[in-house]
Amino acid sequence: MSKPAKPLSKEQLRQELAENKAELKFIRQSRNIHAIVSLGGNLFRYTALVAVFYYIYLCVAALAGKTTLANIGINVLANVKISEVVAWLFGGSGVIFGLNQRRLRRKTIEHVQTRNIMLEQRLDPNRTSSQLTPRGETNPRDN
């Protein structure tokens, strides 16, 4: 039977309270800074996206009323270059390949990690976790 923990003195309790308050303050500061940094980051990212979509709109507006989709289609087909088609196919299939590899990696993580956790818990029943999802993604409540 384990011995009961020694009761802490008033001074020790005060110190522990001060430390916990400081730790909570740190967590709050971190959260606030994260909010500011991600606001700035998202502003930059989505501004870039909006700018690109705006220029796409300008391109379409430049053609509006002056030409038809059929004309554009004929123009594209008439000026098609093999090298450009191959480049587009290469880029596009590269992205699809990457997305599928990521999907496969997450499936593998789910399979391997489930087993890993079970085996580790046999040795350490109080095993702590990083709280990620079974597929290794950020926990939605931590976003």
Added chain:
Amino acid sequence: MENVSGVVQLLSLLLSSLGLIYLAFWGFRELRMDEFRQNVFRLRDELFDFAADGNIAFDHPAYKMLRSMMNGYIRFSHRGSLLHFVGLTLSTYFTNRSYFVSRSFDMELKEATASLDDETKAKLEEFREKTSLQLFQYLFLSSYTKMTIALLIVIGLLIVTLLLRGKAVIIALKKLIKTHVDFDAWAYRYSKQHSAKLRESIETFNAGAYAYGKV
């Protein structure tokens, strides 16, 4: 017709730009984060194996502290960025210094490892250093933009030093190349050695990760 052709080419360029924006701001960022998580997972598994081999108990405070720190890094790596690192360092330095002065993570870990033998202490310190190195790499060296900037700064400094102390620099470079040193590890050790601010900042992040990992 020429006008249509020009606009179609421009549309093609813009669609490609959309793809590049996705890759630069979402795709590669997620990949770097996953890589950081995977590296810290690997270290956490090594720590677990170290304990499973009987070198330290699973309920030893030092083991629990290191594991919580690693869990914190894994869990909240999506919030980690260079700006966040700088912002948190400054904010803690000016508004929350008392915590780190009175009871830093470093002090707590030293207290926890006091009862262990030197070999185990050294091994746990190695795990902590390796985790800090991963953090350093993730924050300072992982993005291509930062790597390019870092490389330009290094080349600039190298040119200046070469002009001032040519022969000594060439000998040092030859030695560096010969020993096949890991650039990231060398950069981390060199920066830590020469910057007390960086040491304190990494200490702050370690303490933060430990606080998050306990939650």
